Amino acid sequence: MIDVNIIIKDRDGVIHEVVAPTDMAMNLMEVCKLHELPIEGTCGGMAMCASCQCYVLSDHSLPEMQDEEEAMLSEAFYVKERSRLGCQIPITKELHNLEIELAPES
């Protein structure tokens, strides 16, 4: 089993370094929830609510955005160039040391 480190800046600017398994079919939203970070994941991971929006701070190459995610982000608030929905990013070994920041609650 390979674990990866994810560095998450919460809404108060506090940095959390968490370990995420790559063999549990998890996504970034679930990792945040697992570590009790204040992310809602209201729709459960269907790219339908944008409550798991985050900004990617490191230059990791992430899986390309699908239509559903792009459409949801086009209706979300506080969207920036590096915005992604955590629920649409599966945890893989390529994500080791990924740095993200949680977008404000909306």
Add this chain to the structure above:
Amino acid sequence: MIQTDILIIGAGPTGLFTVFEAGLLKLRCHLIDALPQPGGQCSELYPKKPIYDIPGLPEILAGDLTKNLLEQGKQFEPGFTLGERADTIEKQEDGSFIVTTNKGTKHQAPIVAIAGGLGSFEPRKPLIENINIYEDKGVSYFIKDPEIYRNKRVVISGGGDSALDWSIFLSDIASEVTLIHRRNEFRGALDSVERVQELKLLGKINLITPAEVKGIHGNGHVEALTVIKGEENIHLETDYFIPLFGLSPKLGPIGNWGFEIEKNAIKVDTLDYQTNIPGIFAIGDVNTYEGKLKLILCGFHEATLMCQSAYKILNPNKKLVLKYTTVSGINGFDGSRKEAPKAVVKAIV
């Protein structure tokens, strides 16, 4: 005043199944929900998504699950207060509770079951500085009565089904409909997207994309909007502005009812899912306890145990015997009866 045995706050799957379990114990239910239709998240967020983990149903659309739950409970004649949010609760001297909604509707019951999921759905408001002062003065996040837009100019913003559907609907009523979205692509049913395209070509919908409303102007009522389209600043005169950016759940007033709250959820005793206030239960996604899983099937289980406990509170001197529907059938409050057909016993000669 609406009176019932169990007042259920939240008409999602857990609340709806409570009606059935309570009905088996001859307890009547009334449900309050902030949304205008029952089903909670299942009907509001993902009615067309299949659910695969309802026991005995290998695959069911969330919208169909809602329909089935309504059908399953209908002989127990539940009452509904829809489109209203439960705002306050007061305990009465006789031990009952009075729950009042944001529209002033009062409900009284000896037992309250909070089945509020993640909270009541509130509209997501766009980040426009002075939007609050124009609410109900030309800005609305819901369309309650389309007639008020007759022969008026309306601007709708958003890129989902409700923005598309209301633009189509209002194009026959309003004198002018403008739809504004941040992208050229819309996330809606194909029919609706195509219909908006047709209406645009017919000149019945004025489409501005990719663009965003950034400012609202008017003296006591909306008179115009500032719309940013690329480098362009458009001054758009209108009578109404309807931003439709979906809904997001907020625990809301329930959070101030005196419950022990942990992780934005209500702590309960796993014996019967009662909260720290006797007579008030919390079931489904709204509650928390050690090992909690936010699954519809867990909500059904919690609702079932909760009804048993509610019965004992309401009937302290009666002994309760668990009845199987296969044996006793179902006696509806509407006089209906469902039961298994009797086996045929016939000799073979």
